[in-house]
Amino acid sequence: MDSENKNFNPESYIRKELYSFLPYTPGEQPGLTTSTIKLNTNENPYPPSPKIGKAVEGVLEKGLLRKYPNYHSRKLQELIAKDFDLDPNQILVTNGSDEALRLLFQTFVGPGDVVVAPDPTYSYYPVLTEQMMVGAKYLAIPVLENLHFDLEALKKSKGKLLCFAHPNAPTGIAEPKEELLALVKSFNGLVLSDEAYIDFAAPDTSLIPHTKDHPNLLVSRTFSKSYALAGLRVGYIVGSLETIAWIRKLKDSYNVGILDQVIAETSYTDKDYFLEKRNLVIQERSRLKSNLESLGFTIPDSSTNFLFCKPKPGVSPEHLYLSLKEKNILIRYFSYGICKDYIRITIGTKEENDTLFQTIQTFL
Numbered sequence: 612m613d614s615e616n617k618n619f620n621p622e623s624y625i626r627k628e629l630y631s632f633l634p635y636t637p638g639e640q641p642g643l644t645t646s647t648i649k650l651n652t653n654e655n656p657y658p659p660s661p662k663i664g665k666a667v668e669g670v671l672e673k674g675l676l677r678k679y680p681n682y683h684s685r686k687l688q689e690l691i692a693k694d695f696d697l698d699p700n701q702i703l704v705t706n707g708s709d710e711a712l713r714l715l716f717q718t719f720v721g722p723g724d725v726v727v728a729p730d731p732t733y734s735y736y737p738v739l740t741e742q743m744m745v746g747a748k749y750l751a752i753p754v755l756e757n758l759h760f761d762l763e764a765l766k767k768s769k770g771k772l773l774c775f776a777h778p779n780a781p782t783g784i785a786e787p788k789e790e791l792l793a794l795v796k797s798f799n800g801l802v803l804s805d806e807a808y809i810d811f812a813a814p815d816t817s818l819i820p821h822t823k824d825h826p827n828l829l830v831s832r833t834f835s836k837s838y839a840l841a842g843l844r845v846g847y848i849v850g851s852l853e854t855i856a857w858i859r860k861l862k863d864s865y866n867v868g869i870l871d872q873v874i875a876e877t878s879y880t881d882k883d884y885f886l887e888k889r890n891l892v893i894q895e896r897s898r899l900k901s902n903l904e905s906l907g908f909t910i911p912d913s914s915t916n917f918l919f920c921k922p923k924p925g926v927s928p929e930h931l932y933l934s935l936k937e938k939n940i941l942i943r944y945f946s947y948g949i950c951k952d953y954i955r956i957t958i959g960t961k962e963e964n965d966t967l968f969q970t971i972q973t974f975l
Contacts, residue, residue: 731781932944
């Protein structure tokens with residue numbers, strides 16, 4: 612190797628826009644062997660469907676790993692479409708819902724475009740806007756004092772794309788469906804309803820059925836939360852045939868592996884097990900909320916698998932977060948905006964929630 616190559620500096624080749632780019636910041640991920648109680652990244656505390664093992668064995672026995680998977684994840688497409696009475700081609704299965712969001716932004720967000728979102732909401736939206744590196748702008752509309760969306764301000768906003776989590780993160784609040792549909796109708800652009808937590812909300816809360824009569828509406832989902840498959844990375848996005856066709860053009864070839872497809876299909880069809888574990892999370896959510904409120908915490912009603920908690924006056928949320936961390940209990944603390952007054956706690960098992968509560972009780 613000549614001396615010039617030895618002194619090669621990749622920074623001189625990096626796009627100048629990257630120098631100021633701030634990537635998405637995930638929650639802490641301790642090693643798999645740790646004894647830490649992990650209540651910081653909204654993972655499901657219960658294992659996924661027990662039928663997965665046999666399904667994976669079938670893939671191995673048939674020697675299917677040496678072959679490419681179905682390009683469109685067709686079987687999973689059809690299962691989802693049947694439940695919502697949709698055309699399967701209205702559904703794009705992706706490598707986690709984050710890929711669906713990235714493809715949406717890549718397809719529609721260009722130079723000078725404005726992306727609108729309530730604030731706070733999923734923190735990946737501003738990252739995606741900045742990733743476009745074409746001068747797109749992110750317009751954050753602060754939530755109201757009660758943490759609900761400022762729907763009137765959102766209706767008056769102008770942009771190419773409006774994004775919101777439904778139910779919202781990190782607040783856990785679900786806005787009334789009728790209000791969200793009115794927002795979709797009034798917004799002169801595309802609207803994304805990100806339903807990562809919708810399975811923990813009340814029945815008939817999803818906006819997916821309304822993609823049939825709202826051509827500007829898109830809905831994303833993930834298998835990470837309610838199906839306990841965060842380690843798998845499977846999600847999907849639903850919209851009109853025309854919109855999804857454009858987004859599909861940008862997807863990676865064979866973006867979802869055969870094991871991922873089979874595991875997601877098996878989990879999706881094991882509805883009794885799914886409902887049993889989802890209901891356990893909801894029951895624990897209610898119990899933990901009541902326990903924390905008895906200690907003076909203020910907590911909005913949650914439609915997710917986490918609680919957005921304001922400690923009683925005089926208790927620093929950051930200090931509480933750090934104190935729990937010292938006891939090997941991880942929760943989430945965001946140090947900006949209104950979030951700085953709150954902590955976010957993922958719903959764990961009964962034993963994990965009891966340990967958390969007792970530790971907080973001792974701290975207070």
